[in-house]
Amino acid sequence: MKYFVAARPGPMPPTPEQFDAAIAWLQGRLDDGTFDGLYGFMEGGGFSIANADSHREVLDMMAAYPLFGQVTFEVRPLLEFKEGIDTIRAKLAEAQEAMAAR
Numbered sequence: 600m601k602y603f604v605a606a607r608p609g610p611m612p613p614t615p616e617q618f619d620a621a622i623a624w625l626q627g628r629l630d631d632g633t634f635d636g637l638y639g640f641m642e643g644g645g646f647s648i649a650n651a652d653s654h655r656e657v658l659d660m661m662a663a664y665p666l667f668g669q670v671t672f673e674v675r676p677l678l679e680f681k682e683g684i685d686t687i688r689a690k691l692a693e694a695q696e697a698m699a700a701r
Contacts, residue, residue, distance in 0.1 A: 600650070600651060600652065600653075600676060600677075601635070601648055601649065601650060601676075601677040601679075602648070602649045602651060602657050602674055602676055602677060603646060603647075603648060603649075603673075603674065603675040603677055604646060604647050604648075604649045604657065604660075604661070604672065604673075604674050605644065605645070605646035605672065605673040605674075606644050606645065606646070606664070606666070606670040606672055607640070607643070607644040607670060607671045607673070608643045608644050608666075608669065608670055609669045609671060613669055617665060617666060617669075620665040621664065621665045621666045624663070624664060624665050625637055625647075628647070628649075628660075632650065633649060633650055633651075633660070634647040634648065634649055634650070635647070635648040635649075635650065636648055644670065646673075648677070654676070657674060661674070
């Protein structure tokens, strides 16, 4: 499964050594295919598209990040484009039929 994982810095900046450890950790996730890509925000922090088999695996990944206690995470499971589209369309048609019946 794919996940959007964003990390935004907290009020206390990391030390240069912590920063270096975080960059090395992120590069390792890119190199091993855990992350499809890694992007930074101009104001600090960034996001990745992460590959994991479960929500728990994402939690473990976040906890292993060297700056874990110094960032705020946002995590969202992702669907491939059009994945689930039949379900959504069926629900829209159902709602339209219900409105017409009123």
